[in-house]
Amino acid sequence: MYTESELQELENNGQVMFRNGERMGTIKFTQFQEGQEVKVGEYNAIADVLDLINNTMRFQGVEPPKDRTFVRLQRRNINVPLYSILLIKMSSPYMNNLIILGGMLSYSSIFLFGLDGALVSDKEFEALCTVSI
Known part of the structure; x- marks a missing residue:
């Protein structure tokens, strides 16, 4: 079992730290490009720093995908004879x-x-x- 000072020392070594029972460390972001896994960024949760590698992230189309779902209301017509049949086959x-x-x-x-x-x-x-x- 590590003490708080030992955990702080592990943080300085770039390994892992626990804060309020949660693991704090680095998260590597990768993307599959042409069948290969390419590192596109890294997030350091201890220092709260997001580091994206320029020109490595690719998206389909001319821009990145939207970050939310757009809901479009559309009126649909249902055939009336469909509801006129009340018999069980x-x-x-x-x-x-x-x-x-x-x-x-x-x-x-x-x-x-x-x-x-x-x-x-x-x-x-x-x-x-x-x-x-």
Whole structure:
């Protein structure tokens, strides 16, 4: 474990330093140009200095890319007949009927499992337990 003076000495040697639990050091900026990684700059977080190497950074087009997203509102038209069709395509009517039956049974089981002996008689409760199983 380093003391504060030892960490300060590491800073002077150009290595790394910690401030408020955060690592402070140098960050190297590189850019791929023609299949090669080229160093275009460096940021020293300890001294808070940004050093960009002139004429090494390249951008597509005539200028650097914009630093924010531009939002453009645009009105779109939607075809009216698209909303006039209100039928479910019955490509498999037997499957659709089974899905509806399964949904109805699932919803009815909520009421069957929610019943207790205080709401119905013992004989009805026994029959409902058999039905719910």
